[in-house]
């Protein structure tokens with residue numbers, strides 16, 4: 251088994267989980283800086299009181315503010331990625347490093363320079379950047395002033411931000427993604443859209459209106475990019491919530507089909523340029539009327555993406571008569587699958603599900619596909635400066651094998667970025683002990699440690715996989 255020619259293999263991280271230095275270099279506050287560490291995770295919807303507490307709060311309780319200090323240590327980290335042979339690194343730009351409040355007249359030069367330097371250092375090492383324009387981080391000022399994406403003002407600010415970064419980095423970054431897991435805005439309006447429930451009359455209506463503005467932002471990014479920089483490629487990024495029907499009962503399969511179709515809504519708009527019938531039906535049922543301006547639907551129709559990308563960690567089971575035996579898969583909750591093993595955080599490991607998902611998405615969209623996230627979060631045992639993480643190796647090995655089988659099925663998959671290639675702050679819990687990396691970062695949940703980096707066993711294994719162009723997977 252071998253990766254196809256020019257297959258882009260590497261790792262993925264996000265600004266808010268690695269950079270730290272949240273109040274340096276002119277960076278403004280973002281919605282994501284307001285999250286505390288939560289053992290159980292999933293507390294994504296904040297209240298105004300929680301934000302006020304966070305604004306007064308001690309940084310110590312807010313781990314995303316410190317990240318893993320990538321802001322100061324990126325040279326060392328890029329050296330390690332180069333040593334593994336990364337062809338690509340997916341990362342995000344922190345919107346508030348470029349526009350600290352979101353609505354500033356001029357961009358912040360220190361932030362612009364930071365990413366120029368970062369991309370230059372990547373290119374020197376033959377690592378292509380793939381940039382997520384917004385990874386869960388709306389400028390906090392826009393949330394407090396106009397309730398984030400609920401307002402069209404945020405769309406105008408975003409469009410300006412997009413123009414700025416494309417003008418700055420178009421000759422350094424070829425691959426771009428608009429929003430990370432934008433479909434999750436339906437589940438978590440604060441996390442994805444900076445919308446506070448207390449500032450709305452009806453959170454259901456506000457979140458769909460906000461999502462519409464975000465989709466217009468995606469379409470604008472596509473328009474601006476394709477008109478000005480036609481060699482660049484734009485993708486959308488979805489959470490692949492793979493679901494299996496619990497039994498062969500038609501009712502269970504129908505439920506599974508419906509939930510699957512609903513999960514495509516946001517991607518459908520970005521690939522096909524229009525809202526699917528399923529969401530229109532749902533809006534009618536809840537009495538929601540989407541507010542559009544004159545050219546909105548035309549803009550969506552005419553400005554679509556070049557490729558589809560997704561995160562895939564686990565699968566779930568669903569049924570007509572919902573059961574209590576529940577577990578998590580990324581941002582979702584569903585029934586447990588008795589045939590699968592479960593991680594310490596309840597996510598069920600299903601490598602075949604990756605092949606299934608790739609086929610399902612390619613069949614629907616017929617555009618090139620990129621696996622933007624996949625990985626195992628686990629507690630590592632760090633002893634004598636080593637981590638023997640055979641469990642992580644097994645996880646990736648099985649998933650990459652299934653990815654190659656999907657390519658063999660005919661799916662046009664052009665790359666894979668392993669999530670959290672260096673240990674970072676978890677998105678759901680803000681813990682440090684939920685580690686994904688090939689590189690161990692000496693920092694605990696309390697932010698204590700030297701921040702030194704150490705190669706885990708998986709580091710050497712992934713290096714061999716990349717160097718052998720995938721052939722080592724069979725050994």
Ligand code: BG6
Nearest residue numbers: 264430561580627676677678679
């Ligand atoms: C994805 C996010 O949903 O899952 C990442 O895009 C996140 O930001 C990843 O880190 C894994 O989730 P967690 O909560 O284990 O960090």
